[in-house]
Amino acid sequence: MKVKKVSIGHMKDFPVQAGKKVHVNGVEIAVFRLLNGDIRAVENRCPHRGGPLSEGMVSGDFVFCPLHEYKVDLCDGQVQEPDAGCVRTYPVEVEGDEVKICLVEEKVGV
Numbered sequence: 001m002k003v004k005k006v007s008i009g010h011m012k013d014f015p016v017q018a019g020k021k022v023h024v025n026g027v028e029i030a031v032f033r034l035l036n037g038d039i040r041a042v043e044n045r046c047p048h049r050g051g052p053l054s055e056g057m058v059s060g061d062f063v064f065c066p067l068h069e070y071k072v073d074l075c076d077g078q079v080q081e082p083d084a085g086c087v088r089t090y091p092v093e094v095e096g097d098e099v100k101i102c103l104v105e106e107k108v109g110v
């Protein structure tokens with residue numbers, strides 16, 4: 001496995017407590033900048049009915065899906081009770097002012 005880092009912009013491009021949709025390698029990812037400055041990235045697709053999490057309301061480490069308000073933990077992607085499910089999370093690195101998503105590339109057909 002190889003980790004590929006893909007630049008998705010600079011810190012100023014990500015408003016605090018808001019989500020932003022980015023496309024990386026054909027995948028739509030929701031990127032959030034939390035109050036404490038941390039950046040989190042999850043798949044931009046709610047496990048309930050595919051709602052765009054990037055348009056949800058951010059509260060602490062959580063985002064509420066804009067469609068039916070599933071509460072998703074932005075650290076581990078887990079949907080909070082009483083609902084259930086999980087979204088994929090992506091590691092993020094900030095180098096200087098540049099924000100990068102880390103993707104794991106798996107070799108196919110080896």
Ligand code: FES
Pocket residue numbers: 046047048049050051065066067068069070
């Ligand atoms: S689509 Fe997200 S809660 Fe229904």
